Amino acid sequence: MIEKYLPRTIRILVFLLFTVSGIAKMFPLWAFEKQLVDLGLATWCSAPYFARFLIALEIAIGIAILQKHYLKKIIIPTALFLLIIFSIHLTIEMYRHGALNGNCGCFGQLIDMSPFEAFIKNMIMIGLLIYLYRTIPADEEKEQKFIYLILLMLSSLLFMFIFSPFSPCRQKINLEETIIKVDSAQNKQPSSASPEAAADIRKKTTPNKSVVSEPKKVTSRFAEYTTFENKHVTLDEGKKIICLFAAGCDHCIAVAKAICGLSKKDNFPHVYILFMDEETYLIPDFFKEMGCTIPYQVVDISKFWQLMGDNGNTPGVFYLWNGNIMKFYEGSGNNKFDLEGFQKIYGSTIK
Secondary structure, three states: OHHHHHHHHHHHHHHHHHHHHHHHOOOOHHHHHHHHHHOOOOOOOOHHHHHHHHHHHHHHHHHHOOOOOOHHHHHHHHHHHHHHHHHHHHHHHHHHHOOOOOOOOOOOOOOOOOHHHHHHHHHHHHHHHHHHHHHOOHHHHOOOOHHHHHHHHHHHHHHHHHHOOOOOOOOOOOOOOOEOEOOOOOOOOOEOOOHHHHHHOOEEEOOOOEEEOOOOOOOOOOOOOOEEOOEEOOOOOOEEEEEEEOOOOHHHHHHHHHHHHHHOOOOOOEEEEEEEOOOHHHHHHHHHHHOOOOOEEEEOHHHHHHHHOOOOOOOEEEEEEOOEEEEEEEOOOOOOOOHHHHHHHHHHOOO
């Protein structure tokens, strides 16, 4: 009885593992693309293609395990190969960052799973697939039709590109611009990536607050964004707050609420939002929950992450003064947006 039903049960388990894993990576897809870029497996130009191909492959394998064509020659070996590659990656991640730290991304952002949990899951699935390979009768290898597998893979790819279309990558932008660090609490001399800008920035100390003189104007990574709500804007002139948000990001909404409250104060810099071109239909709900409306643009995903910079994550907040980056916050970790700290930094730049 067990020998009769166990192979069918294993097939169903493999089907669920691969299809759920693939589909979960689509919500949101940009997070999986960023993971591929962070791992060095793709650039932002190739990540949209690579991510969709990998997800389509997972879905195709999950469905193909339920049919009979080329199970022993192609389907099971391919599934084993992917699981072994993923397990090697998990082993490296456990060595670098710890077995229980972080989300492996095996099921995207929908299901958190530590590298160790994912590794154990893969080992179990590898064992089951090996058992399945050995139990497939020889007569099931007859009358194989490869066209079925081709059609299945093409259908999965077509589904991915129709479900989640994207704009081709454009030329990489220049991210080399001045970054000024202001620490009013410790009253240190601000540093800059530009010697000329550093020479022009002089901090003067008074009994109540520190003051930074106006820096020389430079061209920032945001210079090309000049139109917000049909109005011309020069982001590299004066003080500006540039927020890089994803409309479906809960952390972004939390930061947006804090920014909204600050924007109502006198003499606060103008705020502009650059939304990632993902789940843009959520933008009206984003502003509704934020509590106010801010001028915004939608930026394609590859350009969005180039603007964010290496290893950056949403939400991103840039405080610019004449194109110089006075402060940059990103993600929800050590460099996350700090309302109290930002108020001190902003206060130190009031002339």
